[in-house]
Amino acid sequence: MPILLQVDFPYAGPWGEDMAQAMRGLAESIAQEPGLLWKIWTENRDSGEAGGIYLFTDRADAERYLAMHRARLLGFGVPEVHAKLFEVNAPLSAIDRAPLAGLQ
Amino acid sequence: MPILLQVDFPYAGPWGEDMAQAMRGLAESIAQEPGLLWKIWTENRDSGEAGGIYLFTDRADAERYLAMHRARLLGFGVPEVHAKLFEVNAPLSAIDRAPLAGLQ
Numbered sequence: 716m717p718i719l720l721q722v723d724f725p726y727a728g729p730w731g732e733d734m735a736q737a738m739r740g741l742a743e744s745i746a747q748e749p750g751l752l753w754k755i756w757t758e759n760r761d762s763g764e765a766g767g768i769y770l771f772t773d774r775a776d777a778e779r780y781l782a783m784h785r786a787r788l789l790g791f792g793v794p795e796v797h798a799k800l801f802e803v804n805a806p807l808s809a810i811d812r813a814p815l816a817g818l819q
Numbered sequence: 820m821p822i823l824l825q826v827d828f829p830y831a832g833p834w835g836e837d838m839a840q841a842m843r844g845l846a847e848s849i850a851q852e853p854g855l856l857w858k859i860w861t862e863n864r865d866s867g868e869a870g871g872i873y874l875f876t877d878r879a880d881a882e883r884y885l886a887m888h889r890a891r892l893l894g895f896g897v898p899e900v901h902a903k904l905f906e907v908n909a910p911l912s913a914i915d916r917a918p919l920a921g922l923q
Contacts, residue, residue, distance in 0.1 A: 757905030801861035814918030
């Protein structure tokens with residue numbers, strides 16, 4: 716059963732293409748994390764927030780990643796990290812065209 | 820530029836297959852919402868929360884949907900709705916295998 720991890724935190728930039736250049740190495744390292752299926756990187760310069768939506772193959776990998784990533788973000792100077800773990804309701808998600816094919 | 824909408828709220832069930840049966844009609848109606856690319860339905864019976872991660876084609880559709888959905892949830896008796904809108908950082912998401920092919 717895949718586990719969805721939702722993370723957001725206060726963030727002051729860089730944004731967009733500048734963010735992509737600054738964090739390319741981090742994204743490449745995240746791609747190697749055990750159990751990671753994918754991450755969508757999120758940003759909102761109006762509210763001053765960024766984060767990510769992750770899908771992991773199982774809860775243990777998601778929880779281990781979250782503990783590591785929370786400590787890393789706090790080390791970067793992020794003042795607080797909001798995170799929630801959820802199971803995915805596969806039948807309802809399928810009705811709404813969620814990109815989960817082959818994962819259940 | 821696609822817009823990601825992140826929603827969660829206190830929820831007391833039903834869960835899993837029972838949730839899927841109870842909310843099938845709602846999911847079918849959400850599939851028809853203007854601008855919706857997809858929704859992943861989320862649930863966590865341990866924390867007593869549910870919600871969804873949505874991808875919309877543009878901000879106006881996401882904001883209009885959120886206003887309607889928030890009112891609908893409050894009408895269902897949900898005490899509070901947490902929602903955030905984000906832009907997607909496409910280059911970083913691509914590095915992390917995000918299922919966004921063809922959307923940017």
